[in-house]
Amino acid sequence: MNLVEKKEKLARLESFAESLGFDGFGVTRPELGPVGERFGKWLRAGYDGEMAYLRRGAEQRKNPRLVLDGVKSILCFRTNYYAMEKDMSYIAHRETADISIYALNKDYHDVITPRLREMEKRIHTQFEGCRTRIYVDTGPLLEKPLAQQAGLGWVGKHTNLLTQGTGSWYFLSEILTDVALPQSQPADDHCGTCRSCIDICPTKAIVAPYVLDANRCISYLTIELKGVIPVEYRKAIGNRIYGCDDCQIVCPWNSYATKTDDPDFQKKQDTLKLIDLIQITDATFRQRFKGSPIKRIKRRGLLRNVAVALGNSGNPQAIPPLIKVLDDDEPLIRAHAVWALGELAGGEILPVIRKKLNDENEDIVRVELARVVARFNGGCG
Numbered sequence: 001m002n003l004v005e006k007k008e009k010l011a012r013l014e015s016f017a018e019s020l021g022f023d024g025f026g027v028t029r030p031e032l033g034p035v036g037e038r039f040g041k042w043l044r045a046g047y048d049g050e051m052a053y054l055r056r057g058a059e060q061r062k063n064p065r066l067v068l069d070g071v072k073s074i075l076c077f078r079t080n081y082y083a084m085e086k087d088m089s090y091i092a093h094r095e096t097a098d099i100s101i102y103a104l105n106k107d108y109h110d111v112i113t114p115r116l117r118e119m120e121k122r123i124h125t126q127f128e129g130c131r132t133r134i135y136v137d138t139g140p141l142l143e144k145p146l147a148q149q150a151g152l153g154w155v156g157k158h159t160n161l162l163t164q165g166t167g168s169w170y171f172l173s174e175i176l177t178d179v180a181l182p183q184s185q186p187a188d189d190h191c192g193t194c195r196s197c198i199d200i201c202p203t204k205a206i207v208a209p210y211v212l213d214a215n216r217c218i219s220y221l222t223i224e225l226k227g228v229i230p231v232e233y234r235k236a237i238g239n240r241i242y243g244c245d246d247c248q249i250v251c252p253w254n255s256y257a258t259k260t261d262d263p264d265f266q267k268k269q270d271t272l273k274l275i276d277l278i279q280i281t282d283a284t285f286r287q288r289f290k291g292s293p294i295k296r297i298k299r300r301g302l303l304r305n306v307a308v309a310l311g312n313s314g315n316p317q318a319i320p321p322l323i324k325v326l327d328d329d330e331p332l333i334r335a336h337a338v339w340a341l342g343e344l345a346g347g348e349i350l351p352v353i354r355k356k357l358n359d360e361n362e363d364i365v366r367v368e369l370a371r372v373v374a375r376f377n378g379g380c381g
């Protein structure tokens with residue numbers, strides 16, 4: 001097949017991608033150059049926290065040829081998820097749970113995977129006998145640098161991919177194939193001297209331009225981290241209970257973002273009150289967050305985050321429900337409730353906590369208790 005024929009087929013694939021709801025499409029080669037090296041450096045610095053899967057697939061992430069033998073091209077796609085406009089005023093609504101925009105609707109893996117399968121079928125009809133593999137954050141690929149090479153945008157200082165005239169509120173996905181296709185023109189960096197994302201970050205997680213220490217990132221702390229949230233980040237988490245949008249909200253390029261009309265990415269979550277969420281049962285959790293990405297962190301993860309947010313809420317009405325969850329079966333929830341009660345009620349709450357946790361055996365809860373006692377009782381508790 002000659003180049004002209006390939007270009008024609010690619011143009012047809014691009015319009016098919018558009019009809020499926022993808023709003024950006026490009027092709028790159030399966031090489032990453034210096035990016036692979038930087039990824040190795042990032043892992044050596046320990047910036048990956050407990051995300052063991054990043055280390056497990058490290059060699060493949062650095063080299064897509066190890067992901068699909070004989071791969072010659074990677075087709076990259078963008079999907080707009082900008083369901084609602086958002087500015088920084090959300091942090092003042094301290095009694096309301098803040099959920100990242102990307103998590104307000106259906107789980108994107110469930111929405112984008114069938115679209116990629118349709119795309120894959122179409123590639124097979126265009127290039128008979130070819131091999132393909134699809135990914136939407138489901139495999140060992142460095143999706144952002146690949147998308148930059150495919151011309152979909154550039155990896156900004158906040159480390160997300162963003163595009164001139166579009167912003168960054170979109171998901172990435174890919175199809176690897178052994179067909180050699182014409183490559184797109186890589187996108188240039190347009191961050192310039194701006195550093196708004198670095199300055200706004202509540203936990204100073206962007207430790208240098210283009211470098212994120214995930215251990216500090218609220219998205220990691222509220223979603224990926226399974227255990228206790230380090231005490232030094234709890235206040236900075238504010239009312240964020242699932243992910244964080246700040247570095248994207250302040251990005252000047254996001255003033256060009258347009259809301260998606262994709263029916264699968266309309267805002268589905270109602271506004272949630274923290275005080276209601278802390279009282280949620282396992283059955284209600286499963287029913288309420290069915291199909292939502294929030295189900296990933298399970299009730300124990302959600303209530304851990306909600307307890308932290310309530311500790312930051314300044315709302316004394318949260319004290320009785322927090323006392324109630326000191327009886328919860330889940331130590332992770334009890335531990336964070338102890339902290340929250342200390343924040344909301346100070347030393348006065350100590351007798352209540354002590355009585356409730358008299359027979360407490362779990363170390364993570366005992367540590368929190370000791371900390372509150374030391375803080376409000378001069379250390380002689």
Ligand code: B12
Pocket residue numbers: 035036038039042051054100101102136137138139140141142143144145155158159160161162168169170171172173209210211212214217219220224242243244245247
């Ligand atoms: C692990 C992960 C996370 C981690 C780590 C984030 C990160 N920056 O990588 C955590 C849990 C923190 C996270 C958070 C979020 N994530 Co995430 N995440 C991933 C995942 C699974 C892997 C990313 C990865 O490999 N990171 C490893 C590090 C090394 O990559 P990196 O930060 O880009 O590192 C590069 C730079 O450090 C650079 N570098 C180092 N030194 C230097 C020096 C210079 C001069 C330069 C230029 C570069 C440079 O080289 C490194 C290698 O490329 C991808 C899906 C995928 N498979 O790619 C989704 C993905 C990146 N996440 C996504 C989203 C939406 C988010 C959140 C916005 C969700 C939210 N609202 O809470 C936040 C954003 C936080 C942020 N500021 O980045 C989207 C991003 C879409 C986009 N527009 O870019 C992705 C692509 C998922 C998807 N399929 O759509 N995520």
Ligand code: SF4
Pocket residue numbers: 158200201202203204205206212216217218219243244245246247248
């Ligand atoms: S997502 Fe939030 S915590 Fe993470 S880097 Fe961006 S602003 Fe910082």
Ligand code: SF4
Pocket residue numbers: 156157158159162190191192194195196197198247250251252253
């Ligand atoms: S806020 Fe500024 S520095 Fe950060 S990604 Fe956007 S343009 Fe780049």
